[in-house]
Amino acid sequence: MNYIWDSAYEDRWSWAKKAEFEFKQNLQKLDIDELLLKEELTEITIGVYGPTQVGKTTLILRLLGVNQDSIETISGWLRGKREQGHSATVTATEYKRSKDNFFHLFTKESGWKKNLTGEELEQALYDVRAQVEEWGEVSTDQMIIEIASSFFEETLPPVNLNFIDLPGIQSAEKAEQKQVQKCVKRWLPLCEITLLVDDATLINSYAQIEDKNVKDWMIELDRFRIIPTHALSLESLLLDLNGEIGIEPVRHYYATELSRSLNWTLDAQELSSILYPIDIGRTLESMKSSNEGLYKRVYPMMEEILQELRDDLCSQKPEALHFKHLASIYSKAEKHKHVELEQITSKLTEIEEEISKQQKFIRRLLNTHSRKLNEKIALADDQSEIIEQVKEVLDKINAFDWESDLEDKFETPEIKKAKRASEVNSVASSFRFDWELKVEQAINSIKKIVYGTQYKDEIKPPVVNESIYFIDKVWDFYVLQGKYDNDLHYVKETARRWITELIQQVISLVEDVISTFEKERKKEERKIKLQQTKQLQELSAEEDNLQKLVDWKEEVKEHLNQTDREWQQELEYCQTLEYFFKKNALSHYQSLKTLLKQGSTKTKWKAQHLLFLLHKDSELVLTYLKGKELGSK
DSSP: OHHHHHHHHHTTTHHHHHHHHHHHHTOSSSOOOOOSOOSOOSSOEEEEEOBTTSSHHHHHHHHHTBOHHHHHHHHHHHTTTOOTTSOOOOSOEEEEEOSSSSEEEEETTTEEEEEEOHHHHHHHHHHHHHHHHHHSOOOOSOEEEEEOGGGBOTTSOOOOOEEEEOOOBSOSOHHHHHHHHHHHHHHGGGOSEEEEEEEGGGGGGGGGOOOTTTTTGGGOGGGEEEEEESTTOOHHHHHHHTTOOOHHHHHHHHHHHHHHHTTTSSOHHHHHTTBOOOOOTHHHHHHHHHOHHHHHHHHHHHHHHHHHHHHHHHTOOHHHHHHHHHHTHHHHHHHHHHHHHHHHHHHHHHHHHHHHHHHHHHHHHHHHHHHHHHHHHHHHHHHHHHHHHHHHHHHHHHTOOHHHHHHHHHSOHHHHHHOBHHHHHHHHHHHHHHHHHHHHHHHHHHHHHTTTSTTTTTOOOOOOSOOOOOOOOSOSBOSOHHHHHHHHHHHHHHHHHHHHHHHHHHHHHHHHHHHHHHHHHHHHHHHHHHHHHHHHHHHHHHHHHHHHHHHHHHHHHHHHHHHHHHHHHHHHHHTTHHHHHHHHHHHHHHHHHHHHHHSOHHHHHHHHHHHHHHHHHHHHHHHHHTTOOTTOO
16 A cells, blocks of 8 residues: 555645645736745755855765865865866756765766766866856756765764755856856755855855845745854954854854844844854864864864754754745745835936936026027117117218208308408318318217227228319419309319218218128027027927926836835735635645545545645644744744
């Protein structure tokens, strides 16, 4: 009947697998990479995670029971001819104790290589690394290395632990980085417990882990162990402890430092329960040669810490770890909700700051536009004012009554009777002086009007081709009245021609001034229109940018609200976890009851034993889902 019993055990957890599958299938927000319940819950898979060169492989070897004196030798072979300072583990590696005194190596690509010496193992590992460097990657299935039994401590009982040594993160070799990422992504979710290994000098690095499979270690303390290596090599530690070297003082020292790095979100007492500071391998050997007295105190303590860690790992129940891990999903959801909402809120704050900057920019732009536009409008207004003032001067010039003045001066009874050349020349000179003065005053008025413009120096008195004839004769007095009248008339006519040309020249000059400023004004008006159009386009573009930011803000706000609602639904759904297990346990119970009534003898026997296991296992699962140990209240 043993095969029936074995068959019953194979189906033992089918109801729990189904419950877990149904529950995870309906998760909307959480990214659940973990596989479903394992076929067997009889052993724990322990992942060893951390940077290169911090002693991960050495830790595994010591936990498996390899004696301290053999560590240096075996580590050298396991490096596969790699120099110190470079990563040695090239892919996920499982270390086991060989049943004989030979090494054995298994890879998916090459199968088993049996009965190897240490040197042959070293060459075989070198070949595996060469394959990674040539192909860029190998299978992420674990490479298995069985260590010859002769290197293990005889007094230590065999350790039934399944360690997966993961390639060192932050590998410097580009060829390895892709392989490292694939191994970490595949294996960490499969590990019930993960040992987080790093140099003790970088204790704060535990607060800065970013890998999604590890970064939540603070809320799942039962699934993680903190292993600071080279822990007793720090002079600062020895000074702080004042020579009080013991497991608890050292552990408390690092727990306090880590708690400080976590901003005291976890207290030192909580961290102490999962923290194992060690100093093994090369650093311990170095201490032996440099400070034998310290070594004699430290070595027994390290052996005790290693044994504590072995006992801790061996005492863990696979089913408890699995279901407790599943039960922590609510805490994960809360943390991921907080992180995502914080990211969206931060983005919303950035957008609001951008909106504020854009609004200020638009106000400055409006002020700049207004100032520049007002400058051009003021210039156009100045030009219009100049035109109006010059037109007023032109009107005055057009209103000059030079003909009456000419008649008044040359047609008076006095000048008619004077019969003297000097009298005629005096009248002509007076006429010319008076009108030259008036024209000069008009031109000066225009100069004053256009003063401050580029045309002020271009306005000059007109050049007149005509001139007034002045009588030039030996005798001033005329004897004949007729001759005098003729000369008087001639001087008058030359004065007429002169004043006519002078006035025309002045009018032409003033009209040119008016025409020039009208052209300038039209040019400025065109510039104003172009500037207004350009400013409107520029302002419209910036307002569009502002509106885009406002719309984006509304989208992000809606996204924030939607995300909050989705996470709230996810949290509410996470609280139904027990329901799925209860439902499937009941369904499985009813199916087994049916088999007891209707099945064959073998089937009934199997159903009877599964019912016995179901009663025990369902109570166990529900207890762990509540985060309790069996038997606790």
